[in-house]
Amino acid sequence: YFQGFEVTTGARLGEKNELRLNGTNLRIHEDFVPIAFSNTAEFEGPVVFAGYGVTASEMHYDDYRGIDAEGKIVIVFRHEPQELDSKSPFAGANFTAHASFVNKTINARRHGAKGIIFITDPNNHENEELGTATRQIENDDMGIPAVHARRDPVMKIVRDAGKDLAAIQKKIDADLESQSFELPAARVRIATEVIRTRKTVRNVMGAIPGSDPMLQNEWVVVGAHYDHLGLGERDSLAPSQKGQVHHGADDNASGTSGVLELARLAARNKNGWERSVLFMTFAAEEIGLIGSSHFVNNPTIPIRNVNGMINMDMIGRLNNDHLYVGGVGTSPSYQTWLEDLKKSVGLNLDYSDSGYGASDHTSFNAKKIPVLFFFSGLHTDYHKPSDTPDKINGNGAIKVLSLVYLMMDKMATGTERLEYAEVRQPQPPGGGGGGGYGPYFGSVPDFRDDLKGVLFADVQNNSPAAKAGFKAGDLMVEFDGKEIQNLYDFTYALRGKKPGDVVAVVVKRGGQDVKANVTLEARR
Known part of the structure; x- marks a missing residue:
């Protein structure tokens, strides 16, 4: 069976992309490139230079201090201050989240900017990487036009104002103090037209009906995502190898093969199980758990009848018979079963209670369904072209599947349904990055990409968001x-x-705005 749904798979430029500096038109792809996360808009007006475009309160640093960016176009450097200093609070050449194109654009928009122009900072980078630096950028709409421009034409309008950007960069890096300024005589026109491409992808599933007339309407879901990084244009951990096939043998051909093998074995079980079993492979996991999210919100079976869900993501690199099992705390039965079964298959298990994480079990856990996540561990080939079939531990994968089969059998038999237990998540699934996650809020995002705002897939009990009255299904705006x-x-x-x-915080609920104050807490 196929379950189709649409996702944004990319973005292409329309005809109306323009950058004009003091009346001089720049050439697209030669002097500037629009960035895929731009909105479709145009603006002509005054300009400010905003240093590196960073507001980092934790470091007492703010490039927007002393300037007014409201209703203006901002010019910012790429990268971060003190890039060559290993002792820099900005982490030197490793970069923090503040260095990203996305975060600098969000910061500009939050300061009222109508557009943003990135230039490669002059002192540390001879190669401007025009057209390559932004190649794997997200294509979600960030709300303002954004372009990466060649240094020389931008630096000219700054020189005309009597300023030297190379000297200014040196001063910022030396003092970690804002050197931003307005360019009152300059005028810039920026226009971007970005057309986002949406395509239909499919979850793939097969079912084995239960044998018990009383229990066959209850289900066990066994799943894995079957998408991978393709040519690595997005999220590759081998940036120099973008454009090469990122094979994804472990991530996640291993889990996909596991679903197929378990389905084959289950089909040979003549007596079947009391409960029905749904075998699923999910699309669009790598861009935000979108396939599993679509299924739990548009289920082909009654979602309340799902007894438990098993997710396999990267089960092909078992090392020393050591297997990670997540979600163990989402049902009181799980750890007892696993302890009873692990010796029979020769595995050492490392447990995590949380039912959240950067894989498809998160979508089911958000619906209060007990989940288990089987994972053989990270490795140096993760999200690289070198994740190839010759490195798969086939015998190890068989051990993993032996345990998964036994757990599937437990979940599909017996008259008692699994009891769900909520576990407080230690950090947000699939979000954040360098620079920390910030304080605890307590929502779990739904990653669907067709809404403006952040949809709450779940709100954790006793979290700051829950205490303020927010619920699953609220849309934060x-x-x-x-x-x-x-x-x-x-x-x-x-x-x-x-x-x-x-x-x-303001959310949309049932077509109405709901506003409440949230007191943020420390993460535990």
Whole structure:
């Protein structure tokens, strides 16, 4: 069976992309490139230079201090201050989240900017990487036009104002103080037209009906995602090898093969199980758990009848018979079963209670379904072209599947349904990055990409969000007085807060705005 749904798979440029500096038109692809996360808009007006475009309250650094970017176009350097200093609070050449194109654009928009022009900082980077630096950028709409431009024409309008950007960069790096300024005589026109490509992809599933007339309407779901990184244009951990096939043998051909093998074995079980079993492979996991999210929100079986869910993601690199099992705390039965069964298959198990994580079991856990996540561990080939079939531990994968089969058997038999237990998540699934996650809020995002805002797939019990009255299904549209267009906005805004801060949050619920104050807490 196929379950189709649409996702944004890319973006292409329309005809109206323009950058004009003081009346001089720049050439697209030669002098500037629009960035895929731009919105479709145009603006002509005044300009400000905003240093590296960073606001980092935790480091007492703000490039927007002393300038007014409201209703203007901002020019910013790429990268971060003190890039060559290993002792820099910005982590030197490793970079923090503040260095990203996305976060700098969000910061510009939050300061009221109507557009942003990136140039490669002059002192540390001879190669400007025009057209390559932004190649794997996200294509979600960040709300303003954004372009990466060649240095020389931009530096000319700054020189005309009597300023030297190379000298200014040196001063910023030396003092970690804002050197931003307005360019009152300059005028810039920026226009971007980005057309986002949406395509239909499919979850693939097969079912084995249960044998018990009383229990066959209850289900066990066994799943794995079958998508991978393709040519690595997005999220590759081998940037120099973008454009090469990222084979994904472990991530996640191993889990996909596991689903197929378990389905084959299950089909040979003449007596079947009392409960029905749904074998699923999910699309679009690598771009945000979208396939599993679509299924739990548009289920082909009654979602309340799902007794438990098993997810296999990267089960092909078992080392020393050591297997990670997540979600163990989501049902009181799980750890007892696993302890009883592990010796029979010769595995050492490392347990995690949380039912959340950066894989498809998260979508089911958000619906209060007991989940298990089987994972053989990270390795140096993860998200690289070198994740190839010759490195798969076939015998190890057989051991993993032997345990999964036994757990599937437990879940599909017996008259008692699994009891769900909520486990507080230690950190947000699939979000954040360098620079920390910020304080604890307590929502779990739904990663669907067709809504403006952040949809809550779940709100954890006794979390700050729950205490403020927010619920699963709420759509956050405002945080601390700033519009929230997507998960990037929310992650950026949360990272800038600290435990104890009280923030006003607005959500859409049933077509109405619901506003409440949330007191953020420390993560535990």
